[in-house]
Amino acid sequence: MAKVFIDGRAGTTGLRIYERLESREDIELLTLSEEERKDVSCRARMLNSCDVAFLCLPDAASVEAVGLIEHEGVVVLDTSTAHRTAPGWAYGFPELGGSFARGVEKGRRIAVPGCHASGFIALVQPLVEAGLIPASSHLSCHSITGYSGGGKKMIAQYEADGRDALLDAPRQYGLTQQHKHLKEMQAVTGLDTAPIFCPIVSDFYSGMVVTVPLFAQDLAAGKTAADVKACYQANYTGPVVRYCPAADEEGFLSAGALTGKDSMQITVCGNDERMTLIARYDNLGKGASGAAVECLNLVLGVDPTCGLEL
Ligand SMILES: NC(=O)C1=CN([C@@H]2O[C@H](COP(=O)(O)OP(=O)(O)OC[C@H]3O[C@@H](n4cnc5c(N)ncnc54)[C@H](OP(=O)(O)O)[C@@H]3O)[C@@H](O)[C@H]2O)C=CC1
Numbered sequence: 001m002a003k004v005f006i007d008g009r010a011g012t013t014g015l016r017i018y019e020r021l022e023s024r025e026d027i028e029l030l031t032l033s034e035e036e037r038k039d040v041s042c043r044a045r046m047l048n049s050c051d052v053a054f055l056c057l058p059d060a061a062s063v064e065a066v067g068l069i070e071h072e073g074v075v076v077l078d079t080s081t082a083h084r085t086a087p088g089w090a091y092g093f094p095e096l097g098g099s100f101a102r103g104v105e106k107g108r109r110i111a112v113p114g115c116h117a118s119g120f121i122a123l124v125q126p127l128v129e130a131g132l133i134p135a136s137s138h139l140s141c142h143s144i145t146g147y148s149g150g151g152k153k154m155i156a157q158y159e160a161d162g163r164d165a166l167l168d169a170p171r172q173y174g175l176t177q178q179h180k181h182l183k184e185m186q187a188v189t190g191l192d193t194a195p196i197f198c199p200i201v202s203d204f205y206s207g208m209v210v211t212v213p214l215f216a217q218d219l220a221a222g223k224t225a226a227d228v229k230a231c232y233q234a235n236y237t238g239p240v241v242r243y244c245p246a247a248d249e250e251g252f253l254s255a256g257a258l259t260g261k262d263s264m265q266i267t268v269c270g271n272d273e274r275m276t277l278i279a280r281y282d283n284l285g286k287g288a289s290g291a292a293v294e295c296l297n298l299v300l301g302v303d304p305t306c307g308l309e310l
């Protein structure tokens, strides 16, 4: 049985990972008590006693946790932003294939992608790799997320009695165009320039819809919307990320359609002139905890969907 420790188990991401793993018979979960969970020496003991450590912590605590590991054999799955573009770390989105899949299967240091970044990268990386859009493209992206994406603090804010009435409506943020996911969005897609990125947090617990708009002129010479669809169809055959030719609900796309699930739907709307590339998933599923558990399954060499809700 693999020994697994979740550092930050009491948080939003950690709790969802714990729920996905607690009934598994191939895993022994190492746990700390409420009194011990933030004690550095207790955490260090667990981090060096396990085979796999999930880090579900703020960035600084993740960096600290990695520094506490002396046992070389420990595989680290970090859900924070701290190591996603760091040298020596694999980027945990195996559906991108090639070195991404191998990095997760063989790596000892694996960064779980950011929630918004997951959708953008799923939509754009295969198109750049296939030459359907040039690396020099200037793209834009908007992404609607549930408030659990902001962790315990934002959940408390949205669920408080007598909260600010401004929370009733969707709120755009990342207004200075310096959102923390931009770095990985550029690095992993291979774009020369980071996109213009407009995240929007809304009054629902979890779910996401990430959209990248494209004009036909944005495609490489001679390429069409049909080529984009064929590329996704070839790359995203499931079981976790799947191309869906028609994913709308009678003309609407709900950001909550995959709430509670660990899968991701990829679709293309619009027409031959103006198209929207769309990824739908749960920010806590393929956007965080589900993606982390999928990576764990690949590390352990078991069915990648083990314990996932698809
Ligand atoms: N929520 C989401 O959708 C996503 C989150 N992430 C990332 O995952 C990580 C965790 O986020 P999330 O679960 O949302 O955050 P939460 O705030 O919900 O949870 C973080 C947990 O870490 C604990 N913690 C903080 N500092 C320490 C420390 N020094 N030692 C031990 N435990 C500590 C907190 O303790 P306490 O309970 O006392 O506050 C809390 O339980 C972050 O880096 C986040 O950016 C990634 C993708 C999506």
Ligand SMILES: CC(=O)N[C@@H](CCC(=O)OP(=O)(O)O)C(=O)O
Pocket (backbone or CB within 6 Å): 079, 080, 081, 113, 114, 115, 116, 145, 146, 147, 148, 149, 150, 154, 180, 181, 199, 201
């Ligand atoms: C609603 C909300 O605030 N969401 C968070 C992203 C959550 C996430 O993916 O965080 P990590 O990059 O740390 O993994 C944000 O936009 O900063």
